[in-house]
Amino acid sequence: MARIGYARVSTLDQDLDLQVERLKAEGCSIVRSEKVSGGSREGRVELETVIQFLRPGDDLVVARLDRLGRDTRDVLNIIHECEGRGAFVTVLDPHVSTRGEMGQIILTVLGMVAQMERRFIKERQRDGIDRAKAAGIYQGGRSRIDRSEVRRLRAAGLGPAAIARQMGCSRMQVYRLLSDD
Known part of the structure; x- marks a missing residue:
């Protein structure tokens, strides 16, 4: 039985170090990480690699549920795929695992909360942009490439x-x- 960690941040300028350190401290012998949006499974090559690597009894470990995904359906599909391989999913914050029935229920609720939080963030962002445009101060996102x-x-x-x-x-x-x- 192996504990395999998965760390993710959404943008290239964010740092993975804290997640990786925490996963290693929790006994993850392998930690895969990537810098890609969690809004969908598209482009998440490292996550796909981890799932394909899982064997019966293994444990996929993430620091927080939103690192696994921001959409309830995606999170539940990922958990379902892991279970189909005989593996478990453990979230460190709050500590929940699919090893028990209550863990399944709690992860479903947390997945719904993560999705709702994502919608709220997008709504607040859109409201802020609309206000800035109305005030004539909206300048768009910063250029990342010279x-x-x-x-x-x-x-x-x-x-x-x-x-x-x-x-x-x-x-x-x-x-x-x-x-x-």
Whole structure:
């Protein structure tokens, strides 16, 4: 029986260290992590790897339920897949495990709360943007890629893939920036 940890943050500038340390302290022999939104399962390669790796009796451990997912259906599907492999899911904060019947019920309720919290965050964000637009102070999100550097690299003869590698972003982002010009 192995304890396998899964850590996730939503954006590249967030830090995984606290989650990883906590999972290791809880006895996770393997910890997989990724920086990707938890809004859906799409693009969550490390989570998929962990699930495929699970064997009967193993325990998938996450620091908080929202690290597993922000949508109740996704969380329940992940738990169902783990159980289908004979494995368990343990959430450290609050400490809940699918090893017992009450754990299943509590995780379902917590999944619903996580989804509701996500909706509230989006509503507050939308309200704030609407107020800022009405006041004429909305400036949009900050640019994460230096557009002038992308243009300079392109002018120097680099292709989109090489630019993406050098800038630490996806080719699609480079294509979008170049098509905006």
